[in-house]
Amino acid sequence: MSKRTDSNLYTVLFAVGMVLVVGALLAFLASFLAPNIDENKRIEKQQNILYAMGVNENEGTSANFVSTDVAGEKFQEYIKKQIIIEGDKITEDDKAYLIDVKKEKSKAKDGKTRRLPLFVGEKDGKTYYVAPIYGKGLWDAIWGYIAMDENMVVQGAYFDHKGETPGLGANIKQRYFMDDFIGEHLLDESGYFQGIKVAKGNNDPKNEEKTDYEVDAIAGATITGDGVTAMIKSDLKLYVPYFKNLKTN
Amino acid sequence: MGLLSKKDAKLITDPFADNNPITIQVLGICSALAITAELKASIVMSISVLFVLGIGNVVISLMRNIIPSKIRIIVQLIVVATLVIIVDLVLKAFAYELSKTLSVFVGLIITNCIIMGRFEAFALGNGPWRSFLDGIGNALGYAVILIIVGFFRELLGSGTLLGIKVLGDPVEKTGLYAYGYENNGFMLLSPMALIVVGIIIWVQRSRNKTLIEEH
Numbered sequence: 001m002s003k004r005t006d007s008n009l010y011t012v013l014f015a016v017g018m019v020l021v022v023g024a025l026l027a028f029l030a031s032f033l034a035p036n037i038d039e040n041k042r043i044e045k046q047q048n049i050l051y052a053m054g055v056n057e058n059e060g061t062s063a064n065f066v067s068t069d070v071a072g073e074k075f076q077e078y079i080k081k082q083i084i085i086e087g088d089k090i091t092e093d094d095k096a097y098l099i100d101v102k103k104e105k106s107k108a109k110d111g112k113t114r115r116l117p118l119f120v121g122e123k124d125g126k127t128y129y130v131a132p133i134y135g136k137g138l139w140d141a142i143w144g145y146i147a148m149d150e151n152m153v154v155q156g157a158y159f160d161h162k163g164e165t166p167g168l169g170a171n172i173k174q175r176y177f178m179d180d181f182i183g184e185h186l187l188d189e190s191g192y193f194q195g196i197k198v199a200k201g202n203n204d205p206k207n208e209e210k211t212d213y214e215v216d217a218i219a220g221a222t223i224t225g226d227g228v229t230a231m232i233k234s235d236l237k238l239y240v241p242y243f244k245n246l247k248t249n
Numbered sequence: 250m251g252l253l254s255k256k257d258a259k260l261i262t263d264p265f266a267d268n269n270p271i272t273i274q275v276l277g278i279c280s281a282l283a284i285t286a287e288l289k290a291s292i293v294m295s296i297s298v299l300f301v302l303g304i305g306n307v308v309i310s311l312m313r314n315i316i317p318s319k320i321r322i323i324v325q326l327i328v329v330a331t332l333v334i335i336v337d338l339v340l341k342a343f344a345y346e347l348s349k350t351l352s353v354f355v356g357l358i359i360t361n362c363i364i365m366g367r368f369e370a371f372a373l374g375n376g377p378w379r380s381f382l383d384g385i386g387n388a389l390g391y392a393v394i395l396i397i398v399g400f401f402r403e404l405l406g407s408g409t410l411l412g413i414k415v416l417g418d419p420v421e422k423t424g425l426y427a428y429g430y431e432n433n434g435f436m437l438l439s440p441m442a443l444i445v446v447g448i449i450i451w452v453q454r455s456r457n458k459t460l461i462e463e464h
Contacts, residue, residue: 006318
């Protein structure tokens with residue numbers, strides 16, 4: 001290495017220059033691509049909601065969404081109503097699916113009323129209520145959508161994650177895990193909210209018992225599983241008053 | 250290889266066996282433990298590292314005469330991080346599905362010590378073409394080990410390969426499971442990756458005694 005590059009002045013100038021170049025490059029690229037990325041995220045949300053209520057292209061054991069180019073169309077077709085529950089107030093809003101659940105969650109922490117989006121869909125004459133959930137796994141955020149009937153019996157589930165361990169926690173988005181939730185009850189006989197626990201040492205690996213409020217956990221993914229349990233418990237519980245109203249009306 | 254001189258060809262073939270980044274240089278162990286529970290993840294990681302190490306080595310090599318030696322490690326880190334973020338952004342905008350598969354690996358690629366190790370040991374002192382070959386060679390050497398470990402961990406831990414049930418169904422008790430075979434759940438945990446890598450090192454050194462270090 002030559003002498004020239006060892007001087008302090010050169011080092012500082014190089015560092016400043018490098019930061020400017022790299023920073024500008026990344027900032028430019030990020031803002032240039034932002035519209036595309038946002039659009040992809042919007043379509044993905046529609047696909048997720050549709051997936052949970054059973055509008056998907058699942059084959060064999062793989063989980064497949066409806067394709068991106070028809071997602072908007074299908075969303076219009078199957079989702080009849082998008083509502084926002086805000087305390088006692090219920091409003092309809094076509095953009096309810098764009099609500100950022102993470103932001104609403106932190107709003108609730110500051111003592112403000114949280115806006116709860118709920119998507120009412122209809123497929124083959126059956127009504128589905130799809131609610132988003134959001135929580136934390138082992139490394140980063142995990143989230144999902146749960147489709148329920150009017151008795152809060154799960155009809156479909158979709159989970160996703162930002163950075164869980166591949167092969168372990170990342171498997172929460174595999175069919176065998178998500179499909180276990182179908183048919184599980186969230187409320188007990190007296191109407192009390194039980195949630196669904198992702199349980200280790202479950203005596204029911206084939207998941208035939210649908211009212212035990214448990215599904216079989218993934219080996220080696222304890223903390224991710226606990227995260228799923230926690231987000232189901234904390235987020236779906238908030239919808240219980242809505243479903244109770246639904247029955248009395 | 251007719252295209253490459255003997256010396257250049259060695260850059261590719263050496264890391265494959267006698268100078269393997271994982272088993273001999275003991276680099277990149279952390280990611281080898283983290284993502285080898287499944288064969289598919291191992292393959293995705295291998296391709297990502299091949300890409301980043303190949304290009305990163307060239308970039309560092311081109312910059313080698315102007316990088317101040319006092320801050321060279323930071324500069325290397327910035328180059329890797331920038332490359333990975335650019336790839337991630339472009340994928341998010343144009344191949345969203347693929348980017349979802351890769352997002353988990355982004356952090357692991359940046360912190361992979363093979364990348365920093367090769368920048369430091371090779372690209373800083375060699376020309377772009379040789380650095381490129383060295384990058385490709387080391388990434389392939391890394392890939393071989395990753396795929397071997399991923400193969401055994403997925404096969405013995407989950408009874409599947411690339412998600413396909415090759416040994417029968419453990420819940421329905423078909424195939425091998427009908428005879429009382431059980432998956433070894435321990436294979437899914439990281440320590441077993443270390444043991445598998447250890448076995449590979451053992452096999453390799455018993456076949457080639459010159460690799461055994463003197464103490």
